[in-house]
Amino acid sequence: MLDKLRSNGPTLTSERPALSEPKLSLMGTRALLLEAPGAFELGQQKRIWSLADETARWADVEETVLGVTNLLVVFSTPPRDLEATKAALLDAWHRLPEKAVSGRVIEIPVVYGGELGSDLAAMCAYSGLAAEEIIAIHSAGEYTVCAIGSSPGFGYLHGLDPRIFMPRKMVPSLRMLKGTVTIGGMQAGISVSTGPNGWNAIGWAATPMFDLTRSPPTLLAPGDQIRFLVERIEL
Amino acid sequence: MQTFPFVVHFLADTDLALTGADAAATLDEHALPPWWSATARRGQTLTLRPPASGARAYLGLGGGIDVPLILGSRSTHLRSEFGGFGGRSLEQGDVLRTLARETAVAAWRSGGLGVVPPAFALPARDPGTNDKVVRVRVLRAGEYDLFSDDMHETFWTTDWKITHQSDRGGYRLSGPALKLAAPVEMRSYGLVAGIVQVPPSGEPIIQLSDANTAGGYPKMATVIEADLWRLGQARLGSFIRFEEVSYEAAVDAMAPIAAYLGRIRRTADLYRSL
Numbered sequence: 123m124l125d126k127l128r129s130n131g132p133t134l135t136s137e138r139p140a141l142s143e144p145k146l147s148l149m150g151t152r153a154l155l156l157e158a159p160g161a162f163e164l165g166q167q168k169r170i171w172s173l174a175d176e177t178a179r180w181a182d183v184e185e186t187v188l189g190v191t192n193l194l195v196v197f198s199t200p201p202r203d204l205e206a207t208k209a210a211l212l213d214a215w216h217r218l219p220e221k222a223v224s225g226r227v228i229e230i231p232v233v234y235g236g237e238l239g240s241d242l243a244a245m246c247a248y249s250g251l252a253a254e255e256i257i258a259i260h261s262a263g264e265y266t267v268c269a270i271g272s273s274p275g276f277g278y279l280h281g282l283d284p285r286i287f288m289p290r291k292m293v294p295s296l297r298m299l300k301g302t303v304t305i306g307g308m309q310a311g312i313s314v315s316t317g318p319n320g321w322n323a324i325g326w327a328a329t330p331m332f333d334l335t336r337s338p339p340t341l342l343a344p345g346d347q348i349r350f351l352v353e354r355i356e357l
Numbered sequence: 358m359q360t361f362p363f364v365v366h367f368l369a370d371t372d373l374a375l376t377g378a379d380a381a382a383t384l385d386e387h388a389l390p391p392w393w394s395a396t397a398r399r400g401q402t403l404t405l406r407p408p409a410s411g412a413r414a415y416l417g418l419g420g421g422i423d424v425p426l427i428l429g430s431r432s433t434h435l436r437s438e439f440g441g442f443g444g445r446s447l448e449q450g451d452v453l454r455t456l457a458r459e460t461a462v463a464a465w466r467s468g469g470l471g472v473v474p475p476a477f478a479l480p481a482r483d484p485g486t487n488d489k490v491v492r493v494r495v496l497r498a499g500e501y502d503l504f505s506d507d508m509h510e511t512f513w514t515t516d517w518k519i520t521h522q523s524d525r526g527g528y529r530l531s532g533p534a535l536k537l538a539a540p541v542e543m544r545s546y547g548l549v550a551g552i553v554q555v556p557p558s559g560e561p562i563i564q565l566s567d568a569n570t571a572g573g574y575p576k577m578a579t580v581i582e583a584d585l586w587r588l589g590q591a592r593l594g595s596f597i598r599f600e601e602v603s604y605e606a607a608v609d610a611m612a613p614i615a616a617y618l619g620r621i622r623r624t625a626d627l628y629r630s631l
Contacts, residue, residue, distance in 0.1 A: 335426030
C-alpha cells in the first residue's frame, strides 16, 4: 500500500518533508541557532519554549537565548562533534511537546499617533489603511509574549494582524523614546530604553517594562497575554 | 578606558593591573610596562596616555571596584542607565572605592609583575599587510546563502571602514552596499558578540560586548572567538578585512589563546605560592 502511494507521487513517506525541518545555523563556534519552520505561529513558539527548558539542562550548554520561533543554544566549549550536536537538537525538537504556559493578562494603555507614533503615516501608505483603522486593528489584537530580550524587559509579541504588518525601517530612528509602541515585521513590542530603533512607532505607553526594585524586574514574561487599550488618539 | 589621558589619584594603597592597549602608563614619574601589575601607594598618581596602537586599556583594582551587584553583575549597562557607577561613564572627580583586597603577592612589593602582551605572545594575523587593516577570521552565518555570488565577493574583498558611529555595542562599517535580491523580514533571534549583520542600508554591523541580546537583521558571518580581542582593539577610522575559516580551524584557533592564558595562570600561581 505504502509502496503504491509512494510510486504515485510525493505523499506518504516515513521521512518528514524537508520544509518541515527547522533551520540550524552556526553563530561562531559555540552557538547554534535553531529556527522553527513555517509561519509565525504560537504553536511553534510553545515548542521553542520546551526546547529551551530541555537544552538548558544539557551539561555542555552554557546558556539558551529565547527568540521569536527560534532558540540560540550557547555551548560552554565548541561541540567536538558538530553533526551529532545538531542531530540531538533536531531530535529534541521533534520529540518535545508544546509547553503549556498560563501567563498573566496585562493591559497596557496606549496614546496612539502624535509625535511618539511618528511612523503611522508610513504605515498608512504601506497598508492602504487609514490611521484610525490601524489603531483599531492594533488595539483589538490579543498578543502573547514570545521572548524577553534585546534590551532589559523588552517583550517580543505574537498576535499582530497581518493587515498591519510593516517591515523594519530602512534607516533606524536615532533616538526613539522608551515606551514607544512598535511594529517590526509581524512582531509587536513596547521599547524599553531610549535609543536607536529600526521598528515602526505607532504610539506610546507609560507602563514601566523594567524596574530594578521589582522582583523579577521585568513586567513581562514568556506566555503572558498583552492587550493594548486606547488611552487617547492624536492624529 | 577609551578616552585619554586617564588619571587616577590613589587615596589608599591599592594593587592595580593594566591590560589592553599600551597607554604608556606612569605611576608618578615611574613608567609602567603594558600588561603590568603593581601596588600604588596612597598619594600616588597613575596616568594613562593615548595609545600608539589599540583602542582600549583596562585598569583592574585589587579586591574589585565597590559598586552594587545588580542582576549578579557589577558591570554598567549604559543604554539602560543602571549597573556599575550610577549607570554612567566615569567623570572627572568621581571617587571609587575598592572591596577588601586579597593579600598582595610579594613580587608586587618589589616593583611589580607583568605578562607578555597578547599582541607579542600570539601568532600575528596580518603579516606584511597595511597595519590599518585588521584581518579577522569569520564563519558563515545563517543568511550567507541568501546573498548573491557578487555580494559574497564584495564581502570578502572589501576593506571595511570602522565608522565613528561605533562603540562597545557594535561597529558600523562603511563600504559598498550588500544588497539581497529580495529583502527578508526576519523574526528576531538571540545573538553573540562578533556577529556580522546586514541591515537594509547594506552596510554591515558587527555586534559587540554591549550589543542588544537579540536582533533581526540578516546575518552574514560571525567573527571567531579567537579574533574578538583584535576586533575590540581596532580603532575608529581603521579597516577590517574578513577572512573565511572552517569550523575546525576556528575551534583550533583558540588553542594558542588557551595556552597563553594557561601559562599566565601557572606563573601567577607560582608567585602566589612564594
